[in-house]
Amino acid sequence: SKINLKDYKKPSFDVETIDLDIKLFETYAQIDSVLKMVRQTTGDLVLFGEDLELLMVKMNGSQLGTEDYQQQAGKLTISDAPNEVTLEIQVRICPQTNTALEGFYMAGSGDDTMFVTQCEPEGFRKITFYPDRPDVLAIFTTRLEADKRYPTLLANGNLVEAGEVTDEPNRHYAIWHDPTNKPSYLFACVVADLDVLTDSYKTSEGRNVLLEIYAKSADIDKCDVGMQALKDAMKWDEVNYGRAYDLDRYMIVAVSQFNMGAMENKGLNIFNTACVLSSPETTTDARSFSVKAIIAHEYFHNWTGNRITCRDWFQLCLKEGFTVYRDQSFSADQQSSAVQRIDDVATLRAHQFSEDAGPLAHPVRPESFVEINNFYTTTVYEKGAEIVRMIANTLGQEDFRKGTDEYFRRYDGQAVTVEDFLSALSITDNKIEDFIDWYRQPGTPVVSGHQNYDSATQTLTITLSQQTRHVSGFDAPKPLPIPVATALFDKDSGNIIAERMLLLDQATQTFACEDVASEPVVSLLRDFSAPVQLNYDYQDEDLAFLLTHETNGFNRWQVTQMLVNRILLQGQGSKSSPDVYLQALAQTLPRLAADDAMLAARLLDIPSAQELASAINKNYDPELIKAQREALYQQVAEALKDQWAGLYEQLPMQSYEDSADARGTRALRNVVLDMALTANVNGAVEWAEQQYNNASCMTERFGALKAMVNHQVTNADEYLADFYERFQENDLVIDLWFSVQASADTVSTDVIQSLLEHQDFDWNTPNRVRSVISAFSSQPTVLWTQEGLEIYTGVIKKLDDANPVLASRLLQTLARWNTLVEPRRQMAHNKLLDLQKHAASKHVIESLESVLKAEN
Ligand code: ARG
């Protein structure tokens, strides 16, 4: 059943304290809880509970019979409860068979098991009956009891007491107390056998904080990168937002089976191993960089999410959008900010724009949902972050800081809304409140425009207009405030003659620039000042001009991407020749390779097949797009054929170092290697083999392996076998081994099928499932076939019951089926209809319903 934002009601009872006693046994767990509740408003006392075996419930000391409460549809309701209530509840759950990875569940198998929780958004109700909603804040005390074969017993807050269980020599317990008022989605506990890496941090307020990262003993040597990132993040939040940590202990636990990246539980983060473990030998630079970003993200949630939390799940973007903006800013301080912006914008364009263009389009703050898990989307996270960025840029650094200070001052300890956030940020400028429409309206605005130069009056007029598609089920779109960062370039000197922030907040507007001596080239949407599609009336020569003269790396990349898109989307009506682009690349690359290798590597990006597809709304032909993409790639490789050998030599392999320069060198070397193989440069196969064999780190080894696999060099299979041998013991590296095959340019459904049947394939480990299935979906020519869809929807069917969160996420990848060219479209439609007959979880049912509602 649908839940609507407009139906929000305050809870009738508040919880002051909850005492939890969690006893883990061989085949089940028993949970005893004591809730002290106080009435806030009239109405029933409502607790949520799912998959619980209720053993006993007492209210103010007397046991309730089934006639004293109603139990249905995941709710336990007590009518006419007194104003002060102490509830004692006893339930039994089964973490050992919980494959959904929500609530309290077992990870691992055989002798190698551990127990962890995932409560966001609504997992706590799978642990016990509780008013499991984010606007109910309580003080938690948690006692954990288990067999001593699990020496690690962790919960939120501070350790109060630990010891042996009387008369049970094999069992022990620990009691944790969290002094912060928190919603149940931030509850966490861990029962495991883990090693720990320990460090400490002294906050700006003088608090000594114990830092701990828990992992399996074999992985403890891969925790240093995460630990350093944690300390960097703690410092960064003090410097940039004036926020210090508030407990004496900060713990991170690595678990191999986890649906998402990580979770910000108060004082006890739980992380997917892929998002916390990192070592040069086993982790690529890209992955390692994202480890740091995710550590920072979860840490930043302590203020944006935990201390100030969400009133209801419609406000998810309140914590996620702001926290993503914060982690992006943190990352921009750890590498070139141009490259950071490039990566964030590329992700937004590839995933969020396509979500916004299809049937799953929803506002950054949705207004209704059936299953909130379906809304942990790139729209909520990444578009949400872009809105905060627009606000921050509009206010400028100083006023933005005043606004965030005000936000923390006003709402600390509360569960609030997007409106509250905007109102705090408006203290210096009440126009900020106009940004609310960005949270309400789905669809990516398209900004079109042209210019007019009048030499008589020396006036340049820029006309801009905005248009957003009308997504069915929503109000007709209205104009949004769109900040368009603009610079005018003098054609002769190549210098900037004026910089302006144009605020486009009507359907069409003209902006006049005076005293312009000759017609300039206009650079728009600099630094991607708003999450829109830009459709300006440029000549290719203008873009080529900007490619050379734009002053920052991001803008040069953006212009390059515009050129590439024009070339590739030729079939879609544009008609640019690649010459301008190839020439500009040939001129820029050598110098840039020496100055900023990472940026040089990005300038050679050709948008992914998926990103290109997101711009096509009808008759999308995966074969055609793939062919055009490959042809352009080939042209680039050949146009610069003479340069690859020199470049490759300019970028020698050195002993491993984790600096921005060293990472840039490795990234560019991998791109150059692939280009050289594409252009059949003499000796390139040997470079690849040597790079693989002499690699100092995973970025070098995996880059070489990937290039060999994608180019089907003669010995590729031997290298794949060697890679498997070397890293057999390391699940995260074996994930790479699966994904390099599943995402290969030459992959077939037979290969996918055999990977799924491989002895190391594991349906219970989301990382492994994604290493094959998500990797494979990056090859649309194979995905959108009878056999490809058979496999893909088969996987969804298989996971629907066991792990609906994962199944539904995988399904969302198929959202754009309706844009396909026939007969693929009809075939995809049939496969989805067939899936609908089998769909069981509300997660998959809701997603499927939206996906099938495709309008265009
Ligand atoms: N709050 C977490 C983060 O952004 C994500 C948790 C999502 N979990 C889920 N089951 N949807 O870091």
Ligand code: ZN
């Ligand atoms: Zn988050």
